[in-house]
Amino acid sequence: MLDWPSFEVAKALLPAHEENGGVIDKSGQWWKGQGFEDLVEYLRQYTSRNYPAGPIVQSLCAECGSATFALVVDDDEGCAKRQCGGCDAEAFIGDSDEVWDDADPGEAACPCGGERFEVGVAFSLRDDGSVCWITVGARCVACGVLGVYADWKIDYDPTDHLLTAV
Ligand SMILES: [Zn+2]
Ligand SMILES: [Zn+2]
Numbered sequence: 700m701l702d703w704p705s706f707e708v709a710k711a712l713l714p715a716h717e718e719n720g721g722v723i724d725k726s727g728q729w730w731k732g733q734g735f736e737d738l739v740e741y742l743r744q745y746t747s748r749n750y751p752a753g754p755i756v757q758s759l760c761a762e763c764g765s766a767t768f769a770l771v772v773d774d775d776e777g778c779a780k781r782q783c784g785g786c787d788a789e790a791f792i793g794d795s796d797e798v799w800d801d802a803d804p805g806e807a808a809c810p811c812g813g814e815r816f817e818v819g820v821a822f823s824l825r826d827d828g829s830v831c832w833i834t835v836g837a838r839c840v841a842c843g844v845l846g847v848y849a850d851w852k853i854d855y856d857p858t859d860h861l862l863t864a865v
Contacts, residue, residue, distance in 0.1 A: 712810070712846045724843070729810065731843035735766070735817050738838045741845040742821040750823035750832040756865045758818035762788040767815050767840055769806060770848055776802035777851025779835045784815050792820055793833045793861045794853070807848045813841035820865040830858035 712729045724731040732738055739755045746752040758781055759766055765785035772779040778795035782788070791799065808814050816837035823832035834850040853861065 712844065730845045732838050732845050733843065735819060735838070737843075738817060738819045738836050738845055741838075742819055742834060742836045742847070745836070745847055746821055746823055746832075746834055750834075752821035752834065753824040754862060755819050755821045756862065758790075758792070758820065758865045760785060760788055761790065762786050766817055768818050769814055770816055770818060770835070770837055771804045771806050772835065772849040773802035773804040774849040774851075776804075777833075777849060778802050778804065779849045780804065781818055791864065792818075792835055793851075793864050807837060809839035809842060809844050809846070811839060811842040811844065813839040815840045818865075822862060829853075829856050830861050833861065 730741055732741060735757050742752055742755050757766065758768060760783040763783060763786040765783050767784035768781040769784065770779060770781055776798050778798050779792040780795055781790055781792060806814055816839055819836045821834040821836060822830050825831045830853045832850060832852055834847055836847050838845050
């Protein structure tokens with residue numbers, strides 16, 4: 700299904716015909732969103748199948764406030780890093796720095812070829828409030844396609860520090 704040339708295509712692009720009841724444009728091949736709120740809705744829908752998301756937090760550059768990033772991911776290892784489209788500042792998502800040296804990351808690319816995204820990080824929580832799963836979603840700023848580019852399990856405690864590492 701994912702046969703376009705790119706480095707790291709989305710691991711999940713929901714087919715456009717799936718129903719979600721929202722305002723997301725489902726007329727094309729993939730879900731498209733106008734803004735971050737649509738990415739939130741997409742992540743809720745995506746995570747509802749396994750680990751329903753609790754908080755979904757938007758990535759914002761701590762240096763310049765930009766919300767547009769290049770995304771470098773390794774979905775096998777389970778890690779992601781973002782690079783600000785405004786000032787080039789980089790930040791790891793969640794605990795990605797701990798496995799980064801063992802990973803083989805590639806730059807995320809939208810089906811349209813776009814490599815700039817709004818990024819949202821969904822945290823699925825256990826009953827005790829600790830994080831059990833991180834899902835990294837992105838909305839292509841060129842065409843609006845919504846996708847999940849990496850997700851991984853968290854199997855330790857405490858996890859509060861992860862919730863601000865987006
Ligand atoms: Zn920046
Ligand atoms: Zn795109």
